[in-house]
Amino acid sequence: MKVARRQLLRLATAAGALALDRQIAAAAQAYPTRPVRIIVPYPAGIAPDIATRLVAQSLSQRLGQQFIIDNRPGGAANIGTELVVHAPPDGYTLLTATMTNVLNMSLYSNLDFNFIRDIAPVSGLVQLPLVLVVNPSVPAKTLPQFIAYAKANPGKINFASVGAGAATDLAGQLFNVMAGVHLINVPYRSNYLPDLLSGQVQASFTPILQSLGYIKANKLRPLAVTDATRSHVLPNIPTIGEFVPGYQAVVWDGIGAPAKTPPDIIATLNKAINAVLVDPAIKARFDALGSEAMVMSPNEFVAFEIAEAKKWAKVIKTVGIKVQ
Secondary structure (H helix, E strand, O other), rough: HHHHHHHHHHHHHHHHHHHHHHHHHHHHHOOOOOOEEEEEEOOOOHHHHHHHHHHHHHHHHHOOOOEEEEEOOOHHHHHHHHHOOOOOOOEEEEEEEHHHHHHHHHOOOOOOOOOHHEHHHHHEEEEEEEEEEEEOOOOOOOHHHHHHHHHHHOOOOEEEEEEOOOOOHHHHHHHHHHHHHEEEEEEOOOOOHHHHHOOOOOOEEEHHHHHHHHOOOOOOOOEEOOOOOOOOOOOOOOOOOOOOOHOOOOOEEEEEEOOOOOOHHHHHHHHHHHHHHOHHHHHHHHHHOOOEOOOHHHHHHHHHHHHHHHHHHHHHHHHHOOOO
């Protein structure tokens, strides 16, 4: 009798699991049936926010549901990332993942999550060279002049970033080490551009995408770009590597989802995002902002993330970068 009951319980459990699997599969096939939230772990107006909004608008049109941006800045992207880690894996909460996420794996030993394990890769978005810009009140007109000015004024020049340990901070810390200067990072939870434009902070290693308009309006002075080659939108601006050999720092953005999100949902999102990225109008807008679309499969994106994590872990260890 007990054996029969156990068999019935096992059968009931199996049937329940099968029914749940069918519900998940049906939901995945119909996805999306309601608005999708994309958590951007940065303030509005910063490069990841700009890139995500540009893509989200087209996703809404392609998939027939709103893709809503939810800015959750703070903790060098860890606060917003953790929200997505603990969200239901149903495709209705996504993350704008960035280079900062892989940096944090080496910079923070007390995180409650593992980015590679707990955030499923969906798609790349864009690669974004940075540009070292200064407020026009800074007397230096060229990068060599800026380095000389910084050496003559150690600890007196502040540079803005989106957080301690963020890519916009690490680019500056790497510059400190390789150029032999001592710039002070000022981390922001909100958009730092107003303070940079007003001269409250003097400099920033900022994505070209978010600063190009201010450069063209002569409100910020570009000194050098951080990629290995010059940017086509700033062709007369040298690379930092032309004066500090070996220097390079290029940031990137992508889309992730909570681990265990159904593969069919991830495939739907990947296909739609890649279609947006190759759309001539979107491609032209990113190109005009000095950024490059990252058209990738989920497997290619996670391989890219792992390679970036290993690369920057070596850099962080070699130059001794630490989060204060």
